[in-house]
Amino acid sequence: MTAIGFTGTQEGMTEAQKATLLRLLEGGAGEFHHGDCIGADAQAHAIAVECGYCPILHPPTNHSKRAWCDVPPHLMRPEKPYLARNRDIVDEASSLIATPLHAEEQQRSGTWSTLRYARSRGKPVFLILPDGSIGR
Structure with missing residues (x-):
């Protein structure tokens, strides 16, 4: 089974x-792991469900930016701080899709930090730039 x-x-x-x-x-089909935050996570959740994926949520301990996407309880991982749950998403997936706000790498960005971690773990990364193109 694919785990994205x-x-x-x-x-x-x-x-x-x-x-x-x-x-x-x-x-496609398989698992779709995301962080259950407002914005891109919630949008990607809806697209993944539409495409037949099973969403697996990795919620943050800080609820202020949480999207509260709808899944059965058994598809929700324990709440963790942002950086720890981002690493869990990467560790449980076979590849990572990233949709950053900026096309250029940012140092103080959770999205870019997660992408760098995935690369350090040897995971294939699909970087979807703001113009929709796939970047490196």
């Missing part, structure tokens, strides 16, 4: 990023 991890910005995805994510997920 997802990370994105709380500001949400651009229309181009959403369209590319839909194309990447279409016809």
Whole structure:
């Protein structure tokens, strides 16, 4: 079974990023791990469910930015601080999809930090840039 991890910005995805994510997920199946935050996580959750994926939530201990996506309790991991749960998403996935706010790498960004961690673990990363193109 495929297990995809997802990370994105709380500001949400651009229309181009959403369209590319839909194309990447279409016809697939498996688990879709995300952090249950407002913005990109909630948008990706809806797209993944539409494409037939089973969402697995990794919620943060800080509820101020939580999306509260709807899943049965057995598909929810324990709450953890942001950085720890981001690593769990990567560790449980076979690949990572990232939709950052900026095309250039940022140092103080949870999305970019998660992407760097995935690369350090040798996971394939699909970086969907704001214009919808797939970057390196």
